[in-house]
Amino acid sequence: MRRQTAEVRRRIGVVGHRSFLYDDLTPAENLNYYARLYSIGNREARVGAALERVGLSARANHRVRTLSNGMQKRTAIARAILHEPDLLLLDEPEAGLDRDSRQMLSELLSDWTSGGRSAALTTHDVELGLAWGHRAAVLSGGKLTMAEGDDDDIQQALARSLSGGVGL
Numbered sequence: 001m002r003r004q005t006a007e008v009r010r011r012i013g014v015v016g017h018r019s020f021l022y023d024d025l026t027p028a029e030n031l032n033y034y035a036r037l038y039s040i041g042n043r044e045a046r047v048g049a050a051l052e053r054v055g056l057s058a059r060a061n062h063r064v065r066t067l068s069n070g071m072q073k074r075t076a077i078a079r080a081i082l083h084e085p086d087l088l089l090l091d092e093p094e095a096g097l098d099r100d101s102r103q104m105l106s107e108l109l110s111d112w113t114s115g116g117r118s119a120a121l122t123t124h125d126v127e128l129g130l131a132w133g134h135r136a137a138v139l140s141g142g143k144l145t146m147a148e149g150d151d152d153d154i155q156q157a158l159a160r161s162l163s164g165g166v167g168l
Contacts, residue, residue, distance in 0.1 A: 013088045014091075015073070016022065016091050019072045021064045023064045025064060025065055028048075031051065031075075031079055032081055032128055034083075035082060035083075050082045051078050054075070056078065070098055072096075073096045081108070087118045088109075089120055090120070090122070092123055092124070093105055093121055096127065114115070
């Protein structure tokens with residue numbers, strides 16, 4: 001990884017707790033900028049597809065500063081998927097999203113992982129994390145508990161962890 005940092009970065013998409021978008025640019029301009037950084041061909045089509053995927057086509061040419069927090073988060077999600085990385089890292093991606101946007105993100109993550117790619121997310125919403133994930137880890141009291149299996153297996157292991165019982 002240390003010798004091929006550029007290649008590693010190309011394989012990861014990140015949605016941070018903050019959007020890190022350029023406020024004076026539009027969502028389309030932000031994504032075009034990142035598309036150039038990643039040397040993405042057919043930029044206009046890829047940017048359009050990413051914005052459509054997150055439901056922002058109608059706001060593609062509005063300044064980011066004029067968008068709601070949820071629309072800014074959706075723009076950040078579009079940026080993270082723009083270069084089609086193998087791994088998405090998402091820090092509380094549901095924060096600031098309305099119900100429809102959460103549904104969009106749930107479907108996006110399902111499609112993403114069904115296509116053989118991976119996603120890792122952090123959330124304070126345990127129910128949401130369990131609904132969206134196939135594996136779970138809980139950090140509680142300085143201890144990390146990992147669980148996988150069906151929803152019941154994960155819930156039982158994590159409940160034991162959170163209650164101070166024996167974890168996995």
